[in-house]
Amino acid sequence: MSKVKIFQPVEQKKREAAAAPATDSGAFHAVVDSRRSVRVYADDPIPTEVMDACLDAALKAPNSSNLQAWEMHHVVDPKKKAALVEACLSQPAAGTAAELVVFVGRPDLWKRNNDWMLQALNRLDNAPKSALQYYKKITPLAYDQGWMGWRTPFKWAITRWRGLSRPYPREPIGKWGMRMWVHKSTSLACAHYMLAMRAHGFDTCPMEGMDSARVKNILSLPRQAVITMVISAGKRAEGGVYGERMRFDSSHFIHRH
Numbered sequence: 001m002s003k004v005k006i007f008q009p010v011e012q013k014k015r016e017a018a019a020a021p022a023t024d025s026g027a028f029h030a031v032v033d034s035r036r037s038v039r040v041y042a043d044d045p046i047p048t049e050v051m052d053a054c055l056d057a058a059l060k061a062p063n064s065s066n067l068q069a070w071e072m073h074h075v076v077d078p079k080k081k082a083a084l085v086e087a088c089l090s091q092p093a094a095g096t097a098a099e100l101v102v103f104v105g106r107p108d109l110w111k112r113n114n115d116w117m118l119q120a121l122n123r124l125d126n127a128p129k130s131a132l133q134y135y136k137k138i139t140p141l142a143y144d145q146g147w148m149g150w151r152t153p154f155k156w157a158i159t160r161w162r163g164l165s166r167p168y169p170r171e172p173i174g175k176w177g178m179r180m181w182v183h184k185s186t187s188l189a190c191a192h193y194m195l196a197m198r199a200h201g202f203d204t205c206p207m208e209g210m211d212s213a214r215v216k217n218i219l220s221l222p223r224q225a226v227i228t229m230v231i232s233a234g235k236r237a238e239g240g241v242y243g244e245r246m247r248f249d250s251s252h253f254i255h256r257h
C-alpha cells in the first residue's frame with residue numbers, strides 16, 4: 001500500500017499556494033441559500049440544455065476512488081413518469097414536477113468501472129505508476145467482497161486485527177458496506193445536481209419517500225442497484241416552498257477538536 005502516491009507522506013517544507021481558477025463566493029452562497037425543497041412546481045418546462053448541464057454537473061461530483069459507481073436515470077417517457085410519480089407515493093413534489101431523475105448507486109459495477117479506469121490509464125503516454133498500482137492492487141482489496149460476499153467475515157477480521165497496531169482503512173465491508181459506499185458518492189452527485197439546477201434558476205426536491213423496489217422495476221434495474229434518491233425539478237410555484245428554512249443551532253453540529 002505504501003507504494004501508492006496518495007498514501008505517501010509529502011516532503012516537510014514550506015509550500016506555496018498554486019494558481020487555481022478564480023471563483024465567485026457570493027454567487028455560490030446565493031445558490032446555496034436560495035435552494036429549498038420545493039413541493040409544488042409551476043407548469044414551466046426545463047430547457048434540455050439546462051437538464052444536460054445539470055446532469056453533467058452531477059457527474060463532476062467527487063466520488064470514491066473515482067469509480068463513478070452511479071447512474072442518473074432521467075425519466076422522460078410519460079407512462080414511466082406516471083408510474084414513477086405513483087412509486088413516489090404520489091407526492092406533489094413528484095406529481096407537479098417538470099422533470100424527474102432517479103439517482104442510482106451501482107455497487108455491482110465497481111469492477112467494470114475499475115477496468116475502464118485501468119484501460120483509460122493505459123491509454124495515457126505516461127500513466128503514473130502509483131495510479132496503475134492503485135487500481136490493480138488497492139481497489140480490489142477494498143471493494144471485492146467475493147461471490148455472495150464470502151470475503152466479508154475475513155475482511156472484517158483482518159481489518160480489526162491490522163487496525164489494532166496501525167491506521168487501516170475499515171470500510172466498506174460486505175454487501176451492505178458496498179451499498180453505503182455507493183450512497184455516499186451518489187449523494188454528492190445529487191447535491192451537485194440540485195445546486196446546479198438552482199444556479200440555472202430552477203428548483204428541486206430530493207425524495208426518499210418512495211417505493212425503491214417499484215422504482216427499480218420501472219427502470220428495469222438489477223437487484224444489486226440501490227436507489228439513493230429521486231429528485232424532482234421545475235420552477236417553484238407560488239406557495240411551493242412550505243415555510244421558512246429551519247435549521248437547529250450550528251453549535252449542535254459543528255465541533256472543533
Ligand SMILES: Cc1cc2nc3c(=O)[nH]c(=O)nc-3n(C[C@H](O)[C@H](O)[C@H](O)COP(=O)(O)O)c2cc1C
Nearest residue numbers: 035036037039091093205206207208209210229245
Ligand atoms: C435523503 C432525503 C430525502 C428526502 N425525502 C423527501 C421526500 O420524500 N419528500 C419531501 O417532500 N422532501 C424530502 N426531502 C427534503 C427534506 O425534507 C428537506 O431537505 C428538509 O426539510 C430541509 O428543507 P430544505 O431542503 O428546504 O432546506 C428529503 C431530503 C433528503 C436529503
